[in-house]
Amino acid sequence: MNPTAPKHQFVNPFNIEDTELVIGGLKLSRLAQRVGQTPFYAYDRQLLNARIAELRQNMPPELKIHYAMKANPMPAIVQHMATIVDGFDLASAGEMKVALDTVMPATQISMAGPGKRPAELGQAIAAGITINVESQQELNVIAALSEQTGIQANVALRINPAFELKASGMKMGGGPKQFGIDEELIPTVLQHIKSLDLHFKGFHIYSGSQNLKAESIIDAQQKSIQLAVSLTEHCPSPIEKLNIGGGFGIPYFPGDVPLDTRPIGDALAEAINQSKSQLPEAEIIIELGRYLVGEAGIYASQVIDKKISRGQIYLIVDGGLHHHLAASGNFGQVIRKNYPVAIGNKMGIEEMETVNIVGPLCTPLDILADKVPLPKAEIGDYVVIFQSGAYGLTASPTAFLTQPNAEEILV
Known part of the structure; x- marks a missing residue:
């Protein structure tokens, strides 16, 4: 690899309207109002459809594509996937019940x-x-x-x-x-x-x-x-x-x-x-599993506090590792790296600052992003973690510290 070549950068698969992320045809703030709370996971069915269509175009026609439900067993996701894939692979009786409730x-x-x-x-x-x-x-x-x-x-x-x-x-x-x-x-x-x-x-x-x-x-x-x-x-x-x-x-x-x-x-x-x-x-x-649903999902939380500690800015949000263990770096990462992250209602804003994004839990492990340059955020803004459609809520310690749970929605 050419050491001077630019590194590949994340490409946002979602639309943007008036500086707001759009998921399933809805602006992020309206989607949050529809859900009724933050934090929440949102999955875009059109991105799911597009991924399967692209895969079928590139794979041999006789190949059967199965969805590995462990990546995301949300019933609405599984119901939708049953109409666009050829089979399911599951890993528990609980997943079996969800699968058998579909047309598969x-x-x-x-x-x-x-x-x-x-x-x-x-x-x-x-x-x-x-x-x-x-x-x-x-x-x-x-x-x-x-x-x-x-x-x-x-x-x-x-x-x-x-x-x-x-x-x-x-x-x-x-x-x-x-x-x-x-x-x-x-x-x-x-x-x-x-x-x-x-x-x-x-x-x-x-x-x-x-x-x-x-x-x-x-x-x-x-x-x-x-x-x-x-x-x-x-x-x-x-x-x-x-x-x-x-x-x-x-x-x-x-x-x-x-x-x-x-x-x-x-x-x-x-x-x-x-x-x-x-x-x-x-x-x-x-x-x-991951390849079919991972890029179609976001995790959204809201800034509830903003403070400076010895020169570093901290955005404290109402979600964290108890909902999204993978983004915190505690789900298999040896050296912690940041997932792609954005201020979902300030997309494309040029005024930037370097921030740490942390959750509400009483542990230093509750980090969602570490020293990332983002548009200047204030209390009430939405922090969005991309690539969150797989190994999200069900792969996280949701009972930890008895915090409120996150919602999930397919749009």
């Missing part, structure tokens, strides 16, 4: 997680969704439940591959992991499945997340398909579903370059075409 067929829903309780497994069997099996013990429990209920369970094996998704924010495959069954053990487990009355669906291979390197994603996808092909001779029946995971990231911090999905789609089309003879009945699935 159970046949297009799968469940993953390394510690599924027997009761959850029983619910999944009864619902007819596909269970991504994470261990030999879990497989035995499923088989016993299936025999007890007389309902044949749908199962896919989640594989912990020998490879990893390089340059990913969180690695979920390669080496020792709590996720899935180690690749080298899969043939033995497949042999065991042949003796059980279970409906074998295929494989789930999820090796990492939050990746902005197209070449890394291409490499992992190709290796995932090759691994599935190599296991076909051991399978009790033809592979029906091959979930090759996700990993697509979004830019959060200065210097992050948005992911270009076009080369990923081109390479994936070639890999799918080459594997058709070995995987003639398989649906190829990608499982995305």
Whole structure:
């Protein structure tokens, strides 16, 4: 990289009208009045639609796009996503209930997680969704439940591959992991499945997340398909579903370059075409959460105090890490970095000052932005955190210090 080249800067995906951010066709101040309080999360359905449309344009037409509900399980979001994606991937019985309340067929829903309780497994069997099996013990429990209920369970094996998704924010495959069954053990487990009355669906291979390197994603996808092909001779029946995971990231911090999905789609089309003879009945699935919803959401709070401490300006807002742990830097960041932030009712104002934005909690960890240049703000102005559509409210310690909760709205 050229050291003199400018770093990539955040591009606001929302409209601006009269210096106010516009979400879902409404100015921020009017939206706040409609919600009835701050803080709140707002998600723009048109941005959700646009992301899916762009992805379908860049991906092979036969590819199935699943929404990973853990990114944002808000019922209104899930209801909307059910009309624009091909399936859901969920991680709990609670998420299962939300998913089954939508129009999405159970046949297009799968469940993953390394510690599924027997009761959850029983619910999944009864619902007819596909269970991504994470261990030999879990497989035995499923088989016993299936025999007890007389309902044949749908199962896919989640594989912990020998490879990893390089340059990913969180690695979920390669080496020792709590996720899935180690690749080298899969043939033995497949042999065991042949003796059980279970409906074998295929494989789930999820090796990492939050990746902005197209070449890394291409490499992992190709290796995932090759691994599935190599296991076909051991399978009790033809592979029906091959979930090759996700990993697509979004830019959060200065210097992050948005992911270009076009080369990923081109390479994936070639890999799918080459594997058709070995995987003639398989649906190829990608499982995305953050990439589908992350950039469509904002977190808005209001300035309730402004003070100067030894030369530094502090904007104290009515929201904080209890609603948005990720923006505070306490959700996986080693070195704290600022999410993109704005004064939502003073967009484009030139009079700037450098401020710290902090929440109301009695902890020095409650920082939403540290030393950021922003338009001069006063009490009553709105602070907006962008890139907040994924891993927001439900990924935060909402009970901490018993503060009021944030609202969520889809517009």
